Amino acid sequence: MDDLLSEFLTETAENLSVLDVELVRLEQNPNDPNLLGNIFRLVHTIKGTCGFLGLPRLEAVAHAAENVLGKFRDGELEVTPHAVTLILQSLDRIKEIVAVLEATEAEPEGDDAELIAALDAMAEGRAVEPPAATAPAVAAEPDQAPVGGDAADPLFQIERPLKADEVSLEDLEAAFRAAPGPDQAASAPETRPADSAEDEATASTPATPTDAERQNASVRSEELGDTKESAVASQSIRVNVDLLENLMTTVSELVLTRNQLLQILRSQKDSEFSAPLQRLNHVTSELQEGVMKTRMQPIGNAWAKLPRIIRDLSNELGKKIDLQMVGADTELDRQVLDLIKDPLTHMVRNSADHGIELPSDRAMMGKPEHGTIRLNAFHEGGHIIIEIADDGRGLPTEKIRRKVLEQGLATEAELAGMSDQQIQHFVFKPGFSTAAKVTNVSGRGVGMDVVRTNIEKIGGTIDLTSTEGRGSVFTIKIPLTLAIVSALVVESAGERFAIPQISVVELVRAGGQSEHAVERINGTPVLRLRDRLLPLVSLRKLLKIESADEAESQVGGDRSDSFIVVTQVGSYTFGILVDRVFDTEEIVVKPVAPILRHIEMFSGNTILGDGSVIMILDPNGIASATGEITLGDDLANQEAKQQRAQVGDQVSMLLFRAGSGAPKAVPLALIARLEDIDVSTIEASDQDMVVQYRGRLMPLIPFDHGFYLPEVPEGETARKPVLVFADNDRSMGLIVDEIVDIVETELKVEMAAERPGLLGSAVIAGKATDVIDAGHYLTQAYHDWFGRAKETFEEDDAIEALKRVLLVDDSPFFRNMLTPLLKIAGYDVHTVDSASEALSLCEAGERFDVIVSDIEMPGMNGFDFAEKVKTDGPWQDTPMVALSSFSSQRDLERGRAAGFTDYVAKFDRDALLNTLSHTLADERGAA
């Protein structure tokens, strides 16, 4: 049976039984307004639901009854026993229809015209004599309604003008024919559907069950006998939620006790208790599951209100919004459901109000007029993921940035170091709203932070990704249930702690025989994990549980082996260093005592299977305590930056060893040659080392400052590998210890370096590698290596962030050649291979300080690109430099006409750098 229908049946059956009682009470206290109000409401509910479900017969009867009740309520009509009887009759009729409805899932055919007419007459205040047979005895008879109508009906028909929304004359006539005589009426109600079906003329009900079905229905109904109780209703009962909660708590305790027993059993082999305990174990598990199920509800229940909300919002805001709901039948604990209902509603409202644009705006942006909000719920490993996605305007990073500054939530410097995602996460801060004006709907600034708090309260996480102009996706991850969570039990410094499984991504064993080793950067532990550096947090240090004697034994270094619990909070992944890992256990989260609530490292405590109390770690608290105040994180940040910087570009890196520590790497594109130079040929010139190289003097720079020429014993030759950097007629050599390899890799600088000469560390060929800043060494050899470009840059270096350059060129060769060059000159370079891709970046909200574009490109050429950019849009004022192999005067003019600020020949690297620095300097001057 349709869920909706069965729910309706259950509810109606309940309402009807309440009504029976209430009506009788009403008869006794005709002037009790509360009672009347309640009755009216119940009948109204029935009517409303019928209308919604498309049950015209039920609706008509309920409507008429409601009319009369309305008059009662408003005091226009006196409550008389006769009136009450009439109402009771209509209730009986409703029950009767409901009974058939339950059996056949369709309304029985038949007609209620007389009953309705009687009710209407009553409503109109005409004193209608009680129908002949309305004695109490008949009232008990479920199907007495039309009885005695014979006398009264013609009267009604003549006297009463037909109301617009009432039954038509034809229907009435049909009704007369269909109306069973007194004899038939005396028979059981369930025979009526069959009876009326015989009369073809009455076939006006929308759903016409087949004869067989009707027969079945009759039979089944007969089996039910005269009971008015609905079978569906009797199969489900409503239970007070508190009762279920208590049951759940009790089961939770039972689970704990079971765990304790099992623990004891484990230590005692061959116990006589083992068999019954196993049984107890199973039964408990089943019981737990069963009780959990009673609390499970489809998430669709929380969504039920949303279509209406969206409809109303669309009208109010003049937007066109499609609401798509996927996975509405995903079930979750009702407690969780209740807690996420409001946040969800809020977020959908937000999407509709702030996210989706007006149809005209959408049309302008080339989007379909209809905005889409998509809700998607699904299970994923013991959690429920709910996504709320819209294709609206996305979060305005700039606006948020301004607002953050305005509200003093972060300084400009802090913001400069943040990724767009991190900035967007500010919407989760208290009191934050970017809505330009407060609407009816949202923008009061009490929004997303409450949503986040509510979700985190139930152990969930919320994350967002948003692209300006494209829309936003909010992802909520919540546990299936709150009462019992699965947790990983770990030990640190002899103390045990539980970590909720929801946050645990994986376990890594470090040290000893393991392939993973904890490495340290200035004492800060990190772990290489699949080509990424994972920041580590030591639980001992974090919780300050290192006792004195332990600390002493630690002096020598780390323990030989330890475990790392890789934990994820939002998009921030970090590792928690622990000594031991036990198994996972189902635990019942209990709140900590009020005097301990201020410790944000713990989300609660619990009793383990062995009866000991254990604290539950709160990964959110740990994440924020270890410096990640915002939800976004370093790694995500850097990844985002890198993604911006080079869209998955493979770079050839030269690996070498020099000095101490990690292997070093430098982009191969920068290196002209690799030379092996005889140490004895190195000469000194004005304190600098030089070597005669191809008829010129080439300055040599040792990688290590402390480098000194090795003493070469007589008769032997010592050779040193040298990386030769060359530019036009200048070249310099970097002395290294050993050239290791050349690898193709994605250059992802994961940790910025403090030390000059290093860009940072990256994982290359599976090892943490220092990427050297070639520019640093080049300028050591020739201070004016980069000409004025570098100088200009250096002047502002301290106060300004890297200038962002967008390089548009269809040739991978040039992109590869220019990217390192520009990077070394101190620019943050982003490359794309076509004008259209560049424009989509523009749309996506990326901003650059200068655009360098090729002219000859497939698709949109450089001139068109420049024109397009300069016409309007956010890049209107961004200076553009044309790059072309053709640099005739005519080209130059055409370029300027199109909007290029300058025009550079493709192979003239110095010219390009000069132009860039000039252009940017001009911009600054103008600004």
Next chain:
Amino acid sequence: MIKQAANSNRPDDATRVPGQGSAEHVDFVTMTIENQLFGIPVLQVQDVLGTQRITRIPLAPPEVAGSLNLRGRIVTAVDVRKRLGLVPRPKSDRDMSIVVDHGGELYSLMVDSVGEVLSVPAATYERNPATLDPIWKSVSTGIYRLQGKLLVVLDVNRLLDFTQDLAAA
């Protein structure tokens, strides 16, 4: 057990506040710390425990010794010695605890030993001497003069509210 015994003996005392009782006697569960006798109104006492296995709670206030499992309920153990600013006891010594209810939560007050239930004459009540240590003064509601010794009445609410002291410190 103690509570029940006390109740059956003297049900009238149930409503009495120590020190202000109109009847002649007030009942206290007595305990000793560093040879000093303390008392807690008998009706506030839920349970008396021997030495328990206690889970340390990192980062908790120093007075909080940890938490323990009392028949399925998690009880926060408070070291009364520390709370009163006394030196800690040698670890080897056995201790006892009095479990009290505070705002619906159970707390276990760790003391050296728990004595009997004393019914003391209300007339022997004295206010705290003005010269008493400020910490002691803040957690005590007064003194009873007993034969040969003095009984310091501990106010459980104030004893467990050490957030103010922390803030002040």
